[in-house]
Amino acid sequence: MKVIYKDSEEIDFIEKELEAISILVETSTKSINDENNLKNTNTMNRRNFYLSPKLYGKNLTIKIDNQGFSYNHDKIVDANKKRFSKGGSAYKSWSENGFYSKTSGYPNWASEFIRNE
Numbered sequence: 001m002k003v004i005y006k007d008s009e010e011i012d013f014i015e016k017e018l019e020a021i022s023i024l025v026e027t028s029t030k031s032i033n034d035e036n037n038l039k040n041t042n043t044m045n046r047r048n049f050y051l052s053p054k055l056y057g058k059n060l061t062i063k064i065d066n067q068g069f070s071y072n073h074d075k076i077v078d079a080n081k082k083r084f085s086k087g088g089s090a091y092k093s094w095s096e097n098g099f100y101s102k103t104s105g106y107p108n109w110a111s112e113f114i115r116n117e
Contacts, residue, residue, distance in 0.1 A: 049062075050062065
């Protein structure tokens with residue numbers, strides 16, 4: 001279908017309307033993607049505080065329902081890299097066992113990353 005416009009003002013108006021629609025679609029798509037990313041956050045349920053190199057990089061939220069708290073695994077590991085490195089206080093557990101855990105509660109050094117639920 002061929003459309004013939006009467007004047008350049010009408011063409012300018014239509015182009016501006018199309019640009020505005022394009023911006024709305026782009027903004028809406030970004031908003032939907034942001035919501036989906038929040039919904040797609042990986043969650044793992046456990047019975048105790050647990051950090052592991054095998055879980056690192058998965059952006060996991062670990063929920064300890066029976067103790068009423070949760071945390072982002074990677075944020076705690078990132079903030080405590082020295083602790084898990086050779087000479088650090090958790091190095092032996094991290095390197096020999098392949099994880100760091102605490103049966104009841106969480107370590108004081110992780111407290112700023114804990115969300116009580």
